[in-house]
Amino acid sequence: xxxxxxxxxxxxxxxxxxxxxxxxxxxxxxxxxxxxxxxxxxxxxxxxxxxxxxxxxxxxxxxxxxxxxxxxxxxxxxxxxxxxxxxxxxxxxxxxxxxxxxxxxxxxxxxxxxxxxxxxxxxxxxxxxxxxxxxxxxxxxxxxxxxxxxxxxxxxxxxxxxxxxxxxxxxxxxxxxxxxxxxxxxxxxxxxxxxxxxxxxxxxxxxxxxxxxxxxxxxxxxxxxxxxxxxxxxxxxxxxxxxxxxxxxxxxxxxxxxxx
Numbered sequence: 001x002x003x004x005x006x007x008x009x010x011x012x013x014x015x016x017x018x019x020x021x022x023x024x025x026x027x028x029x030x031x032x033x034x035x036x037x038x039x040x041x042x043x044x045x046x047x048x049x050x051x052x053x054x055x056x057x058x059x060x061x062x063x064x065x066x067x068x069x070x071x072x073x074x075x076x077x078x079x080x081x082x083x084x085x086x087x088x089x090x091x092x093x094x095x096x097x098x099x100x101x102x103x104x105x106x107x108x109x110x111x112x113x114x115x116x117x118x119x120x121x122x123x124x125x126x127x128x129x130x131x132x133x134x135x136x137x138x139x140x141x142x143x144x145x146x147x148x149x150x151x152x153x154x155x156x157x158x159x160x161x162x163x164x165x166x167x168x169x170x171x172x173x174x175x176x177x178x179x180x181x182x183x184x185x186x187x188x189x190x191x192x193x194x195x196x197x198x199x200x201x202x203x204x205x206x207x208x209x210x211x212x213x214x215x216x217x218x219x220x221x222x223x224x225x226x227x228x229x230x231x232x233x234x235x236x237x238x239x240x241x242x243x244x245x246x247x248x249x250x251x252x253x254x255x256x257x258x259x260x
């Protein structure tokens with residue numbers, strides 16, 4: 001069956017609204033970055049008609065990301081009257097924590113993950129104040145394929161409306177939802193490094209390539225038939241999937257035997 005963006009959009013909007021009703025929550029909080037995932041997620045939340053608190057939380061952000069985020073916020077404000085925009089610069093907070101922790105200058109991943117966790121803290125503070133739910137923006141490749149997210153950072157959310165969609169499907173929704181063209185054209189990035197590096201630079205494969213690897217594995221493909229770039233991407237995918245498995249499964253609990 002072919003992918004039908006309009007039907008998927010209607011389904012997600014209804015799901016979001018029903019979840020809020022059952023959780024006795026008034027609205028949603030979404031962190032936006034100028035990327036396609038957060039743009040689509042924010043739009044879907046706004047379509048419920050509930051208050052949506054759209055948070056821009058720059059930390060030494062690249063100028064291109066800042067400009068796309070601003071364009072998105074302006075676009076959504078014009079289209080929806082339930083938009084609540086808030087910009088919270090976390091640069092000073094991040095630098096203060098960085099100085100207090102005295103992390104080694106070469107601890108790049110620790111610094112990047114700290115940014116994501118500061119943003120999660122800000123999102124939950126606003127959510128608690130407004131009786132709202134923190135909405136995740138991860139897609140299927142990131143959340144269940146290669147684990148490309150920060151544990152208790154952008155992975156710390158109340159619900160995930162687009163986590164069953166691969167990146168190409170998210171882009172299809174973005175087109176249907178009239179997301180700004182600059183965002184549709186931009187190379188996906190997590191925005192945690194303060195420079196122009198994108199997701200493909202970090203992962204070593206593009207999202208279309210990763211989608212093919214995920215589909216190949218889901219169909220029980222035999223890796224012995226692969227060669228060249230498909231094999232290289234398969235190895236990247238399976239390595240990251242195994243390495244980041246701890247992010248994708250419930251926290252291990254030590255069960256105490258009843259006779260102890």
